[in-house]
Amino acid sequence: MSLQVQAQVSLKPFNSFGVDVRAQLFAEAHSDADVREAVAYAAAHDVPLLVIGGGSNLLLTADIQALVLRMASRGIRVISDDGDRVVLEAEAGEPWHPFVQHTLAEGLAGLENLSLIPGTVGAAPMQNIGAYGVEIKDVFAGLTALDRQTGELRDFSLEECNFAYRDSLFKQQPGRWLILRVRFTLHRVAHLHLEYGPVRQRLTEQGIEQPTPADVSRAICSIRSEKLPDPAVLGNAGSFFKNPLVPAALVAQIKQQHPDLVAYAQPDGQMKLAAGWLIERAGWKGFREADAGVHALQALVLVNYGAATGLQLLELAQRIQKDIAERFHVELEMEPNRY
Numbered sequence: 001m002s003l004q005v006q007a008q009v010s011l012k013p014f015n016s017f018g019v020d021v022r023a024q025l026f027a028e029a030h031s032d033a034d035v036r037e038a039v040a041y042a043a044a045h046d047v048p049l050l051v052i053g054g055g056s057n058l059l060l061t062a063d064i065q066a067l068v069l070r071m072a073s074r075g076i077r078v079i080s081d082d083g084d085r086v087v088l089e090a091e092a093g094e095p096w097h098p099f100v101q102h103t104l105a106e107g108l109a110g111l112e113n114l115s116l117i118p119g120t121v122g123a124a125p126m127q128n129i130g131a132y133g134v135e136i137k138d139v140f141a142g143l144t145a146l147d148r149q150t151g152e153l154r155d156f157s158l159e160e161c162n163f164a165y166r167d168s169l170f171k172q173q174p175g176r177w178l179i180l181r182v183r184f185t186l187h188r189v190a191h192l193h194l195e196y197g198p199v200r201q202r203l204t205e206q207g208i209e210q211p212t213p214a215d216v217s218r219a220i221c222s223i224r225s226e227k228l229p230d231p232a233v234l235g236n237a238g239s240f241f242k243n244p245l246v247p248a249a250l251v252a253q254i255k256q257q258h259p260d261l262v263a264y265a266q267p268d269g270q271m272k273l274a275a276g277w278l279i280e281r282a283g284w285k286g287f288r289e290a291d292a293g294v295h296a297l298q299a300l301v302l303v304n305y306g307a308a309t310g311l312q313l314l315e316l317a318q319r320i321q322k323d324i325a326e327r328f329h330v331e332l333e334m335e336p337n338r339y
Contacts, residue, residue, distance in 0.1 A: 003027050003037040005067065014070060015055035016118060018235035019310045023050075023068040030072050030093070032146075032180060038069045039148055039178075049148075050339065051178055053120035054095065056237055057127065059336040061310035071122050076102060079141075079183060087141045089183045092122025096129075100217065109190035109213040110139045113199075116224045118231060118238060122179040126170050127335070128163045132220055133193045137163035141183040148176055166242050166335060192216055198223050227298045235304030236295065240317060241275040241332045254328055275332055276300035278324050292316045314338065 009026035012018055025047060029035045042049035048066035052058065055070075073091040076099065080087045086108055090099055096119045100111045113134035117124075125143055128136045140163070143156050154177075162169040170177045190213050194200050202219040203211050211219070229236050251263045251271045258281065262274035279285065280299035287294045291308035293316075295301040302313055321332045 003029070003034050003041065005041060009068075011055075011060060011064065011068065014052060014068075015058045015060055016231035016235065016237055017059060017304050017308075017310070017313065018231070019060045019304065019308070019313075021060045021063050021310065023064045023066070025067040026070070027067065028070045028072040030074075032073075034073075035069070035071075035146060035178060035180065036151070038067060039146070039151070042067045049175075053092065053123035054118055056118035056231065057123065057336050059237065059310050059313060059334075059338045061314055061338060064339060071120060073180070075181075084188050086186050086188065087183055088186060089181055090121040091181050092120060092179050094121040096120055096124060103184075103186055104214050104217055107188055108186035109188070109192070110134075110184065110186040112213040112217040113193055113220060115217040116221045121182050125161060125163075125168055125179060125182055127166045128168050130166070131224075132196045132199055135163070137161070139184045139186065141185040143179055143182040145170070145177040145179045148178055153180070165245070228301060229295055229297075229303060234295075235306075235308075236301050237336045239275075239300045239335055240302045241279070241300060241320075242335055243272050243275045244330050244332060245270045245272055246330055247271070250329060254330075273330060278328055278330060278332070279320060282320075282323050282327055284320055284323070287316075289316065294320075310338075 005025055005027045007025055009023045010020055011023050012020040027038055029038055039049060049069060050064060050066045051069045051071060053071050071093045073093040075091040076094065077089050078086060079089050097116050099121055100115050103111050113132040114129065117129055117131060124136050137158065140158050145154055145156060147154055170179065192211065199219055202223055203215060208215050228238060245266065248269060248271050255261050262277045264272045266272055276299045284294045285299035286296040290312060291305040292312040293303050293305060295303050302317060304313065317334055324330055324332050
């Protein structure tokens, strides 16, 4: 067996919160064969299998009594190229931001708005990652996943993935599908998405009137670096809560007391609220209790100042949820997967 299984491994290096819990068993998959061996090993030893990528969307609240499999497969290849439209396939273990930078270096546009998002390629479709007006579904060309129930490989089209706001079939059916590689449709002729004000403003400040995809990427990296802490310096999982979708009537009600409420109309008539605005208005921005806190510059980000446990971070998140529900009658949903 080529798969190297270790016992009692600290997961602190493998989750961006830097929470120190241990995995009963741990292995890394560098190939499809490793993945199949891990599935078989877990079944033979009657232990659950928990698959992780970059660990940037995890909140670990206790030691993990399972075989934790970290996807570490690497590789990027061109599937088709008609001169403008290029379909690229990347292995699940490819780190996301370096992959984005690779596409830009190759003169391919489409992923620039998703720059500096932590995690791996394989984890990106799970919750349809998105930023600054672009989501995975907008550039998605397909993926290959292992069905853990049957052991068969299956290719998924855009329609079959059931992508929605921070959601997908793979999130709706946890534990069934193990994503092995993902395909993206990119272009040599750029169609830039500059709808979000901060991006245009930053480009203007830089004196860039006709931006390239690389310019947009650098602007977004600059904005994100100012707003979001580096997990290598301060443990965090990025945005901890989803921006809630609520009825327009509730928005009108909240605006009676808070005229500056940030809300965006949705195609289905609902309104999307800025969760960070709600949390900041409720006074949580910069809050700290022991080593668990809310970031001083971005209320949407929970942080580990060093020795916070997953349970402490979870308890803080639940207190925020309760407060927002009581103040605004809005239910906040946590983004990270909790174990």
